[in-house]
Amino acid sequence: MSSRKPIGEAELERLQHQSFSYFLHETNPDNGLVIDKTAPDWPASIAATGFALAAYPVAVERGFMPRAAAVERTLTTLRFFWNSPQGPEPDATGYQGFYYHFLDMRSGRRAWQCELSTIDSAFLLAGALTAGIYFDGDTSDEQEIRTLADQLYRRADFQWAQNRGATLTHGWKPESGFLKYRWAGYDEAMLLYILGLGSPTHPLPEESYAAWASTYRWEHCYGQEYLYAGPLFTHQLSHLWIDFRGIQDAFMRVKGIDYFENSRRATYLQQQYAIDNPLKFAGYGRHCWGITASDGPGPGTIKLNGIERQFFDYVGRGVPCGPDDGTIAPWAVAASLPFAPEIVLPALDYCIHQAKLTELNPYGFKASFNPTYPVKSVNPYGWVSPWHYGLNQGPIILMIENYRTGLLWQLMRDCPYIASGLQRAGFGGGWL
Template sequence: MPEPELIASEQSEQDELLSSLQQESFAYFIHEINPANGLIRDKSRPYWPASIAAIGLALAAYPVGVERGFMTRNEAVKRTLAVLRFFTNAPHGPGSDATGYKGFYYHFLDMNTGRRVWNCELSSVDTAFLLAGMLVAQAYFRHETAEEEEIGKLADALYRRADWHWMQNGKAAVSHGWTPEKGFLPYQWKGYDEALIIYLLGLGSPTHPLPKESYTAWTSTYTWKKTYDVELLYAGPLFVHQLSHAWIDFRGIRDSFMREHDMDYFENSRRATFVQQRYAKVNPLEFENYNEHCWGITSSDGPGPVTEQVKGILRVFYDYIARGSPYGPDDGTLAPWAVVASLPFAPEIVLPTIENFERMSLRKAQMYGYKATFNPTFPVEPNREFGWVSLYHFGLNQGPIVIMIENYRSGLLWSLMRQCPYLLTGLRRAGFRGGWLES
């Protein structure tokens, strides 16, 4: 049995490692911002637009930054107010040159004007991430100052503005989005994916709520699978098992689907994490560097699109795509951030993998923590252990690193969202019972 001093030393080293990784990842939100309006760049490419999901993650990360000493409370208040004031006053209507409509917002916004770019969609899921960040801010900034009181009022008003019923487009499930040019997109959020938070926030709305039947439509298309002798609610990309969990503590609370399977969504994410590791150990497609301490497949940037002959094997490489395991698509591209974001679920396999990433120097020459993605199988010159490496970092990647490290260390975000009455209402209307929800 290890000596207590040795255990304490190892824990101290791990805590120091997590602290430095968290702070470096948080730096993305310090620098990739327009201070005038608080908008956060989608990725670290010059002149790239903002992403409303990245803005929501930044809002959720600011309380972590305050608590960990990465920024002052005054600075966090200033940035949060800038964002909330911007969305409160931004152009809102059915025109093509607006910021949002019906309480939802366009996926990508010009960093300076805050208006729609690229003819993108009014995004239901990315709006949910944005509103979740606003509700975190409302729960955290409760000091008796005029600025923090304003944060609470603006966040509340913006959440209440969202017309979830409209976003159903007359159907049972929620639409992926809408454009002024073509109307609603031909897809609805069905089956298990990152949209769980849509339904919980939509069901909890006091102004334009989703009906309970929408949640039934969502869960009715779930896929339960047995993979590597592990039974779980299946989704291939690892981020699906993380993003809603960044905000919500699913430990011990269950909806009717999970009661039928005698588990909860937290345990499901734990199982999905182990499936990812087992897939890397089996490595059926014989990719370079896949092993028990080098894994992590999710939606991510990649070296393609291109087809290359590599060591006698014809391989197809993708660019940005929803990679998944064990059923693919997979082209050998690994995303270290997705491993870190599984830390609360399976620390016994995530921590050794993080330590291996440190040995691989995955932070070397990077501004914001780990390389976003790398592909050791993709041929590059000169040859190097990492193979191809993404040129950019993404706000959608950096946020889960900061938030999920904190949920593992202190449960801060989970604690804050437990104080959100709208979320509690949404969970109960979705049929969740048990655990902390009963106390």
Template sequence: MLDDKELNRLQLTTLQYYLHEVNPANGLVRDKTDKTAPASIAAVGLALASLPVLVERGIISREFAPAIALRRLRFFRDAPHGPGPDATGYKGFYYHFLDMKSGRRVWNCELSTIDSAFLFAGMLTCAAYFDQETEEEDELRRLVDELFGKADWQWALNGGSAISHGWRPESGFIPHHWKGYDEALLLYILGLGSKTFPLPAESYAAYCSTYQWRKIYGREILHSGPLFTHQLSQLWIDLRGIRDKFMRDHNTDYFQNSRQATYLHREYAIQNPHGFVGYGEHCWGFTACDGPGWMTRKINGVDRQFYDYIARGAPDGPDDGTVAPWVVLASLPFAPEIVIPTINHMAQLNIGVDSHYGYKPSFNQTYEVADSPTGWWVTPYHFGVDQGPVILMIENYRTGLIWDIMRRSHYIVSGLKKAGFNGGWLDGLTQ
């Protein structure tokens, strides 16, 4: 049962990823448990954000925890930065994937604005938490200010009003921008809160301009299909009771909206319009995750299209029968009354509940695999970006730790206010 003892165990096993899948020399975190995989800067950010949990849960002494953060911060300070293709970052942002040893760009990947945002959020978590007047913690806060201050958010607009998805040295800016409700809410709050290259106020209006307010299964909701998009910004920002203009106009807030999204995913699984195996009241959660692979199979006379890693969503898909336990756990603060029974059910499935890093992050009961212990597909990997949301949202559900820490970040508070948020805890702050 998902009681306090089980939550302790889940956090500890999930945290093991950030202790083991890491290069101790530079602090880079592997993207997934494939020994050939590079580092993911988003995974580094989530690992940084998890440090206060490691301290508060007595896993690492606070005396030694700042050194773990400093190793990563010094790496990004000293890493090659410039417009050439063989670098770690440019204009204060960083490439999505980096070589685990050299820290240089791999796979000709993009300079990622959203993944840089997750990295910055992890840095800011450490800066707000490690607030003692010691030599190490003073250096930590200075380095975070320095690194965050280098991010040129105005450059990232590429002359427009909305932030670009990213940039490549070979071809320039990616021709897509962050507009419409998704995980980029955090991206804009950070950019607006910058002291050096702040986003103009109209950039947030551009982001909100394509919001979709819909009624689905009788629930009115600001829609975004994958469940992770309703969670990632709220790993760090406590959006309970504070509202921007859009939410004031609809008499709700982003936290309540994420609660509605959690219920929507469960209802979609109950209705199961495509007849996938296993879906139901206690088996749901559709998000960006690993899948069986790009192929079509005929199952019971029906041609089924399956996918590899893709952003699955509800109710509009894509959907191939793949469910993600991690994204259910990351909804714990929003709707514990339906998350806990679902996790209790998933614990009875053979999906690695007792594995080294906790639940395997995705499975598909429709896709049969003859030599699998379950008889169906379970991903062989854990992913660095899936571990953090489980750790942080369990802690926010239990104590509100990360939310409380980030209320002390003047960058976050400033960004929220510039985006037009007010009410609740935000009105009570003087910074």
């Protein structure tokens, strides 16, 4: 056990600031689009762009960026999405108020024949709504931010995205129509459903939420009873915006907890899994955990000490059911800070000071590391991802802020659409 004091406010702020630098430097100033990852010729991610929109208010409050600069960036981004081509053409930017998962950084049109993504559009719209509430000034620019954020949200046709089913589909492609997958099981789609239920123009029917919640799995493992979702990020992303403390839907009323407590239990389960380390990976332990969707050293199979180990590249790692190949994602630890600071702060301290995962990295943590994977590395902690991802940077900034001041939660409590969506989903009590 280290006798160091866990990291304090100054180091949390440094990590926030480093992580925010990604949005400062990896955004196209002409359209506000944020690159998905720091690889050459990579496209923008609409989810990362939504995280950037939510992070600009934090940056203003923390003094990372002047308000005027944040207004300019936000306005550029919202204008781009409002004016970008919407239609069934295969090279549009979006359709029915939703947007393609990946967009060309320069033209802003669909990249890689990717899908029109319901969940990534939800992150983008949540970011826009955050901006609309935060920028409340009388200037014409701030008024325009509010108008555009509202118009973008009102344009999304959530009923269309159901494709005549009870639940929401994952998305749509102009070449083949709706994807066959629907949102089922507890996951980050909570935010998508709340936004859909709260829509003043194309609202989801209330029974769509009940249909989604009927696919939940309540599990008992590693000493925790909780609503199961494997990757740690699924217990975090809706919580970036929504304060679930003290509010309950029908499912949680029966269980006697709320979704915030559920995420706390999922965080502890991650730590306990790493302590037990059933697959005997190097490094796992009390301060080294955080298994989620992340970059990895694979794909490939290698024999190590007589054991065949399969390694993956980017995959949705999870516990306790896997996949797990020994890859740890420090960003996912940071994003659990509001739920369990008593175990998260020592784990962040380990990642920063022992594993030295922020050293020489302009944007804080690299995506992930794997001490089991055999690699000649300057880092004694093994393989480290060469990339930063916008999807990882956003939750670090926003959840550190929610832990410190609750800024995002306060802003979104003032969003009538979120309150209405929660109420239509059957949430009550607490701040509602």
